[in-house]
Amino acid sequence: MRMIRIPDDEQLEGYAEYLEAFLVWMQDAGYTDYTQKNYLSDVRQFLLGLDGRELEEVKKIHIMSFLSRARREGAGDATRNRKHAAVHCLYKALIELELLEHNPAVGIKKAKTEKNRAPVYMDEREIGEFLQAVDGKYRGRNLAIFLLMAYMGLRVGEVHALNVSHYNAERRSLQVFGKGRKWRTLPVPEAVAGVLEEAIEQRLSPWTDREEALFVSQKGRRMSIRAIQQLAADTFDRFQQHLEPHQRIPYSSHKLRHSFATMLLRKGADLRTVQEMLGHSSIQTTTVYTHVSNREKEEAMSRLDVKLPGEAGKKS
DSSP states (O other): OOOOOOOGGGGGGGGGHHHHHHHHHHHHHHHHHHHHHHHHHHHHHHHHHTTTTOOGGGGGGHHHHHHHHHHTTTTTHHHHHHHHHHHHHHHHHHTTTTOOOOTTTTOOOOOOOOSSSSOOOOOHHHHHHHHHOOTTHHHHHHHHHHHHHHHHOOEEEHHHHOBBGGGGGGTTTTEEOOGOOEEEEEEEOOHHHHHHOOOOOOOOOOSTOOOBBBOOTTTTSSSSSSHHHHHHHHHHHHHTSOOOOOOOOOHHHHHHHHHHHHHHHHHOHHHHHHHHTTTOSSSHHHHGGGOOOOOHHHHHHTTTTOOOOTTTTSOO
């Protein structure tokens, strides 16, 4: 994992020790580079708004004021909740490191997000068409990345963290390091295994012999999360280039994971199995994928035998 640098800022000099400690804590806890960067940015914003106030003196109202200001500046529910999580983690870290004793972020409620909104997903035909849009100099590598998301449900960060040694060709299985620093073992579909093994054979030469990344960039380093997300965005653009702008769906790399979960459930997999394959800590998170399509609703309605008034005595 590459080293995250904390930018210099005269206004934050008094908090430098705390920021360094927070960074060390996140690295030790296994937070991804992406999360470290976002949390540090959020915490810096929070600290700048304290006007030099000591962290021991911060009250719940100061944190709520910070979150309210973020709202006024256009932050949505998810961003607001991330900023809250960042401040909460800052205090949690400093308490564990015995630098502080109290966490004023505890007890502040999360913003209610649209939990009941069905995730955007693609059906199997659309996934096939999307994969046809994968091209470029490193098509084999890129195709393997998208197959791992669409047919094995990996998160972008999990694809980023894969090492060559995590794939077992003999058992056709993949070790995945997911959220909460938890490992899970996934069987690799035969078709996916063939593409994955070819991608490993054609793997770009790493910058150093110590680089173990399964997916390597042109620069010889582990592909970053941002690079994978951009790769997906570019491919989705090609996939929908025949459509008018207003007809295009805002797909992202994570939508491939949504599609995987939806396909499994529609093919009869039980919720508990899908939870394990997705690496969800709570089955409640998995239930969001039990959404029903409009077509399925129409099919269900068509099975009803509707009896109108006055037809009760008529013979069918």
